[in-house]
Amino acid sequence: xxxxxxxxxxxxxxxxxxxxxxxxxxxxxxxxxxxxxxxxxxxxxxxxxxxxxxxxxxxxxxxxxxxxxxxxxxxxxxxxxxxxxxxxxxxxxxxxxxxxxxxxxxxxxxxxxxxxxxxxxxxxxxxxxxxxxxxxxxxxxxxxxxxxxxxxxxxxxxxxxxxxxxxxxxxxxxxxxxxxxxxxxxxxxxxxxxxxxxxxxxxxxxxxxxxxxxxxxxxxxxxxxxxxxxxxxxxxxxxxxxxxxxxxxxxxxxxxxxxxxxxxxxxxxxxxxxxxxxxxxxxxxxxxxxxxxxxxxxxxxxxxxxxxxxxxxxxxxxxxxxxxxxxxxxxxxxxxxxxxxxxxxxxxxxxxxxxxxxxxxxxxxxxxxxxxxxxxxxxxxxxxxxxxxxxxx
Amino acid sequence: xxxxxxxxxxxxxxxxxxxxxxxxxxxxxxxxxxxxxxxxxxxxxxxxxxxxxxxxxxxxxxxxxxxxxxxxxxxxxxxxxxxxxxxxxxxxxxxxxxxxxxxxxxxxxxxxxxxxxxxxxxxxxxxxxxxxxxxxxxxxxxxxxxxxxxxxxxxxxxxxxxxxxxxxxxxxxxxxxxxxxxxxxxxxxxxxxxxxxxxxxxxxxxxxxxxxxxxxxxxxxxxxxxxxxxxxxxxxxxxxxxxxxxxxxxxxxxxxxxxxxxxxxxxxxxxxxxxxxxxxxxxxxxxxxxxxxxxxxxxxxxxxxxxxxxxxxxxxxxxxxxxxxxxxxxxxxxxxxxxxxxxxxxxxxxxxxxxxxxxxxxxxxxxxxxxxxxxxxxxxxxxxxxxxxxxxxxxxxxxxxxxxxxxxxxxxxxxxxx
Numbered sequence: 162x163x164x165x166x167x168x169x170x171x172x173x174x175x176x177x178x179x180x181x182x183x184x185x186x187x188x189x190x191x192x193x194x195x196x197x198x199x200x201x202x203x204x205x206x207x208x209x210x211x212x213x214x215x216x217x218x219x220x221x222x223x224x225x226x227x228x229x230x231x232x233x234x235x236x237x238x239x240x241x242x243x244x245x246x247x248x249x250x251x252x253x254x255x256x257x258x259x260x261x262x263x264x265x266x267x268x269x270x271x272x273x274x275x276x277x278x279x280x281x282x283x284x285x286x287x288x289x290x291x292x293x294x295x296x297x298x299x300x301x302x303x304x305x306x307x308x309x310x311x312x313x314x315x316x317x318x319x320x321x322x323x324x325x326x327x328x329x330x331x332x333x334x335x336x337x338x339x340x341x342x343x344x345x346x347x348x349x350x351x352x353x354x355x356x357x358x359x360x361x362x363x364x365x366x367x368x369x370x371x372x373x374x375x376x377x378x379x380x381x382x383x384x385x386x387x388x389x390x391x392x393x394x395x396x397x398x399x400x401x402x403x404x405x406x407x408x409x410x411x412x413x414x415x416x417x418x419x420x421x422x423x424x425x426x427x428x429x430x431x432x433x434x435x436x437x438x439x440x441x442x443x444x445x446x447x448x449x450x451x452x453x454x455x456x457x458x459x460x461x462x463x464x465x466x467x468x469x470x471x472x473x474x475x476x477x478x479x480x481x482x483x484x485x486x487x488x489x490x491x492x493x494x495x496x497x498x499x500x501x502x503x504x505x506x507x508x509x510x511x512x513x514x515x516x517x518x519x520x521x522x523x524x525x526x527x528x529x530x531x532x533x534x535x536x537x538x539x540x541x542x543x544x545x546x547x548x549x550x551x552x553x554x
Numbered sequence: 555x556x557x558x559x560x561x562x563x564x565x566x567x568x569x570x571x572x573x574x575x576x577x578x579x580x581x582x583x584x585x586x587x588x589x590x591x592x593x594x595x596x597x598x599x600x601x602x603x604x605x606x607x608x609x610x611x612x613x614x615x616x617x618x619x620x621x622x623x624x625x626x627x628x629x630x631x632x633x634x635x636x637x638x639x640x641x642x643x644x645x646x647x648x649x650x651x652x653x654x655x656x657x658x659x660x661x662x663x664x665x666x667x668x669x670x671x672x673x674x675x676x677x678x679x680x681x682x683x684x685x686x687x688x689x690x691x692x693x694x695x696x697x698x699x700x701x702x703x704x705x706x707x708x709x710x711x712x713x714x715x716x717x718x719x720x721x722x723x724x725x726x727x728x729x730x731x732x733x734x735x736x737x738x739x740x741x742x743x744x745x746x747x748x749x750x751x752x753x754x755x756x757x758x759x760x761x762x763x764x765x766x767x768x769x770x771x772x773x774x775x776x777x778x779x780x781x782x783x784x785x786x787x788x789x790x791x792x793x794x795x796x797x798x799x800x801x802x803x804x805x806x807x808x809x810x811x812x813x814x815x816x817x818x819x820x821x822x823x824x825x826x827x828x829x830x831x832x833x834x835x836x837x838x839x840x841x842x843x844x845x846x847x848x849x850x851x852x853x854x855x856x857x858x859x860x861x862x863x864x865x866x867x868x869x870x871x872x873x874x875x876x877x878x879x880x881x882x883x884x885x886x887x888x889x890x891x892x893x894x895x896x897x898x899x900x901x902x903x904x905x906x907x908x909x910x911x912x913x914x915x916x917x918x919x920x921x922x923x924x925x926x927x928x929x930x931x932x933x934x935x936x937x938x939x940x941x942x943x944x945x946x947x948x949x950x951x952x953x954x955x956x957x958x959x960x961x962x963x964x965x966x967x968x969x970x971x972x
Contacts, residue, residue, distance in 0.1 A: 264679045271685035277672070278682070284659040287673075290666030298693060301647075305700035312707050315747065315775035322777055325815045352710065354776070381714040381749075381776055388780045392787040392813060418787055420720070 175296040179204045181223035183214040183240065184258075185232040193227060193258075196285050197292070211235025215243060222253065224299050225292060230259040230270065238273045245274035252302070254295040258283060316353035316381075323354060323384060326391055328361050337551060340367040341434050347528045347545040349535075355542035356383025356425075357493050358391060362401045368433045370401045373446065373546055375426040375493040377467070383542075386423050390415065390468075404429050404442035408476035412444065412468045419469035426494050427468045432483065434550055439483040442476040444468045447492055450512065452523075454486030458509055488523065488549050495543040496531065524549070566688065570596040573691050576616060577602045578609040578632070579624040579653075587678070588622055588653070595684040606630025610638060613645065620690055625654040625665060633668045640669035647697070649690035653678060711748040711776075718749055718779055721786050723756060731756060732952075735764045736881075737827050740923035742931060742946045750943030751778025751820075752889050753785060759797035759826060766949060767802075767824035768841065769864075770889045772817075774943050781820065784813055799824050799837035800872040803864070807839065811868040819865040823887060827879060827951065834879040837872040839864045842890050843907055847918050849882030849953065854911050854918065882953035886914065891942035892934060905937050913937070923948045 180202060184190045190207050197205050206223070208214040210232050218226070226244075230237035237257055244250040257270050260281040270278055277291055328336075328344065337343045346359060356376025363369050374390055376383045393414045400407045407429050415425065428449065430441025441449060443463025451459040461481045466474045483489060490512070497508065515530035516523055524547045531545065575597055579585045585602045592600055601616045603609035605627040621639075625632035632652060639645040652665045655676040662673050672686055722743055723731075732738045739756060751771030759765050769785055771778040788809050792802065802824050810820065823844065825836025834846065838859035845854035857877050862870045879885060888910070895905040913933045920926045926948050934940060 264682070267679060268681040268685075271682060276689055277686075284662065286663035287659060287666065290663065294666075294671055298697075302693075302697060302700065305697065305704060309700060309703050311747065312703075312711070315749075315777065316707075318773070319776040319780055322780055322815065378713075380710040382710070382717050385714055385717055385780060385783045389783045389787045392784045393791075395813060396788075396791065396809070414791065417790055 174300050175293065176201045176203055178202070178224040178296045178299065179206070179221065180225045180227060180292070180296075181206050181208060181214065181217060182227045183208045183211070183232075183237070184227075184229040185210055186229075189229065189258075193283070193288070196283075196288060200289050211237070211240040214240055218244070218250070218253075222250070224254075225295050226253060226255045227292070228255055228257050228275070230257060230266075238269060241270070241273040241275050254299060256291055256295060258288075313353075319381070319384065320353055323358075323387075326358060326360065326388075328359075332361070336361060336363065336369055339363075340369055340432065341551055342369075342432055343549040343551045344371070345524050345547045345549075347524075347531075347547070348542070349532075349544075350542045352380045354381050354384035355379055356387045357495075357542040357544040358387045359491070359544055359546050360391070360394070362394075362398055364401055364431065367435055368402075368431055370404075370407070370429060370431050371491070371546065371548065372427060372429045373491045373493060373544060375446070375495065375542075375544070377422065377424050379542060386419065386425070389418055390425055390427075393418070402431060403478070404431055404440055405476050405478040408442045408444050408465075408468065409474070412466075412470075412474050412476070413472055415469040416472040424467040424469035428463050428491055432489075432548060434483065434485075437482060437484050439481045439489055440478055441481070442478045444474075444476060445494075447494055447497060449481060450490040450492075450508065451481050451483070452488040452490065452512070452516070453482075453484065458512060460509075483550060485550050488547065490527070491546040491548075493542065493544045496535075496545065566692075567596055569691055569695055570688065571598065573597050573619045574599045574601070574617060575687070576600070576609060576612065576618040576621045578604075578606065578621060578627070578635070580605055580627040581624070584624065584676075591678070591680050591683065592687070594680070595687065597687070606632065606635030606638075609635060613639075618648065619694055620649045620651065620687060622687075623650050623652050623670070625652060625656055625661070633664060636665070636668040636670055649694055651683075651686060651690060653683070714776070714779070715745075715748045718745070718782065719743075721753060721755070721782065723754075731758065731764065734758070735762070735827070736829070736952045736954075737764045738923055738950045738952060739766065740927055740948045740950070742927045742944070744945075745779075745943045746774050746891070746941055749776050749779035750774050751782060752943040752945040753782040754887075754945055754947060755786075755789065757794045757797075760795035763797065763829065764827045765794060765797050765824070766827070766887070766947070767822060768887050768889070768945060768947060769820050769822045770841070770943070770945070771820045772863075778943070781814065781818065785810065785820070797826050798874065799826065799835055800874040803837045803839050803861075803872040804870065807864045807870055807872075808868045810865045814865040819863040821863045821890070823859065827885075827949070829951075831876075832878060832880045832883075833876045834885055835874055835876050837861065837874050839870075839872060842888055842893060844877070845886040845907075845911065845914070846877050846879060847884055848878065848880050849919070852915070852918065854886065854914065856907055856911070879951055881951050883951050884918070885949040887945075887947040887949070889943060889945040891940055891944040892946060894942065895934060895938040895940055897938050901938065905934075909937070923950050 182190055182193045194205050208217050212235055228237045241255055254276045256277045257275040258279050258281055267278055279291055333344050356378055358374040361369050361371050376387045393411055397407055397411060400410055426445040428443045428446035430439050432439055444465045445467035446463040448463050449461040462479055465476050511530055511534055512527055515526040575592055577585050577588045589600055601612055603612055607630045623632045636650055649671045651672045652670045653674050657675045665673055674683055728739055751774050754768040756766045771781040821840040823838045823841035825834050827834055838861045840861050840863040841859045843859045844857045847854045858875055861872050893906050893910050897903050897905050914930055917926050917929050927946055
């Protein structure tokens with residue numbers, strides 16, 4: 162007989178797998194057990210009928226079930242059906258061994274949920290080959306699933322830390338009370354983590370600073386840099402009144418931390434509702450969009466070198482009027498990229514159209530229009546920050 | 555039919571409709587029989603090949619998800635074709651379902667030995683064949699989905715891992731510092747997964763003294779790593795002009811408290827090697843206990859390291875402690891993973907400081923610091939499973955060194971030419 166790899170050449174990881182042999186005949190159990198143990202399997206257990214099989218599976222899920230069909234009490238078909246009805250055992254490979262050779266019976270076995278069928282009398286080499294294929298597959302899937310569960314867990318925890326950086330509802334409510342400006346945002350990350358970040362710095366007398374940061378790159382590495390930048394921004398509150406000085410200093414500090422290719426587009430501005438203005442500076446950020454209560458949308462200007470490239474870069478402050486009833490929209494570069502637009506002007510028709518057709522909430526109308534326009538395109542992370550002057554400062 | 559069943563059936567149909575199957579059979583009638591059968595099962599993307607050579611030639615362009623393979627064929631038979639497929643990593647786990655009129659046990663064994671995934675005998679039972687095809691395709695879809703996830707996140711985490719690695723001192727910087735201060739640092743840094751919550755670095759203060767610190771954030775993985783990047787940004791902004799360990803920790807703590815969410819904290823040890831007094835001055839925020847020994851000493855001294863971890867309370871103050879560190883003396887710092895290795899018959903005990911001291915005792919005066927660490931790591935691994943980020947730092951005051959103000963050019967050149 163040709164030597165199959167099953168002849169003693171089992172690869173290591175599957176030898177520890179737990180195999181449950183279910184057969185009502187003592188002789189068959191002994192035979193299958195002997196074949197498996199001779200091949201190096203160390204964890205084989207046995208059940209005499211369907212009931213005992215289900216009991217043992219409930220106690221400890223095997224990696225493979227070798228199941229006889231014709232058994233008194235509960236037959237193999239029923240064992241199979243009951244296992245498949247339980248989500249926990251949906252993936253459990255079931256190798257049915259049967260003396261039944263009619264097509265109908267074989268079809269019944271597959272309909273009941275069997276994974277594989279082997280005919281009696283059992284051939285040792287074939288049994289071992291099939292056992293090996295199912296177990297190797299099981300071990301592969303389990304290792305991939307374990308990896309996925311671990312990484313998903315890690316990323317979920319990191320994601321909650323990221324969300325913790327964003328302004329809370331309580332903070333935004335307080336801000337609205339003090340400044341008469343409602344701040345809302347819409348963020349879509351292309352992966353579990355990303356390099357987009359926004360936040361507010363509270364200043365005195367109803368004023369506050371708002372920043373929108375768009376770190377180069379994506380995923381975990383962009384998030385690591387976004388956390389660094391957040392730490393720097395957090396420690397710059399002394400300069401928060403002066404957008405140009407704020408960005409200039411942020412850049413000098415960022416240059417010392419970031420490596421080549423790691424840079425950020427940043428927009429930072431001070432919202433002063435009482436004075437009716439938004440004073441801001443930009444570092445390769447997008448142009449803020451002002452939507453006056455009546456009249457045409459106005460784009461600001463946020464040109465400038467990205468933060469983190471060259472020490473000593475100076476940034477200039479600019480100003481937009483921010484009258485009662487007006488709205489300011491800040492958005493990350495990726496919004497334009499995803500719209501396939503190089504210039505901010507292309508955003509205007511989308512916003513204008515959304516606002517024209519909006520009966521109620523203008524923020525919802527714009528974010529919906531944006532989501533529609535971006536479609537299913539995976540794209541980069543994108544963020545929209547929406548500031549409404551709702552009341553008197 | 556329940557909603558779940560219905561959803562599953564829809565998923566199944568989509569899977570079959572998207573599947574690409576190659577039929578390899580030298581008999582035209584058989585090929586068309588199988589084709590009709592597959593089409594009846596909802597599989598429409600089918601390629602047909604007349605023998606093994608023909609099939610191999612079509613693999614690259616067709617990219618099948620499954621092969622239905624006859625065994626007895628002219629030119630290149632099914633056995634040999636299967637072997638060749640398996641030798642190519644691209645097709646190593648492609649499902650190969652053999653359908654053959656050979657029904658002897660030896661033929662089956664030969665087919666499985668050649669790498670077949672499954673084997674059915676002609677005449678073909680249509681329902682059985684389709685059931686098996688579906689099972690293999692489902693399985694392949696599951697594996698490929700999981701693989702894709704792994705592939706994508708591995709690449710992403712690898713980028714992040716390299717970033718974290720670059721936070722730690724480079725060999726270049728370490729060599730320069732050793733030349734300048736006469737203090738050598740040998741380090742081992744191993745996160746328990748791709749990224750971790752350990753971080754260490756060194757500086758020279760305004761007086762040219764070597765400042766070293768080791769941080770261990772709660773948790774591990776990506777979340778803990780985010781915190782190490784925050785800490786790195788904080789320390790970057792600190793004043794190292796006149797370094798004072800207790801003031802340093804108090805300042806770092808205050809700044810971390812403003813950033814860390816509830817429940818996250820860090821332990822930290824920060825100290826300075828003072829060559830004038832031959833001492834190591836340090837402060838600890840709940841770090842592990844440093845071990846120190848002088849030349850000729852046969853037992854490491856366990857130093858006091860009590861202190862509240864960072865990030866819990868902004869107003870905490872820390873104490874500066876001192877320990878003798880003469881020329882030839884050594885200081886050993888480590889993250890808690892090194893003393894929390896489960897040991898004992900039931901694994902319910904931990905290695906602890908005494909156990910760690912036992913592991914290094916024989917090597918206290920090993921001249922090569924790298925070898926000190928290289929000898930320790932397998933001993934730690936033998937003690938029990940290490941399931942947290944592990945950092946170990948051996949700081950050696952060279953007895954032959956005269957403190958200098960900077961690296962001598964000669965040494966720099968020598969180091970480069972090594």
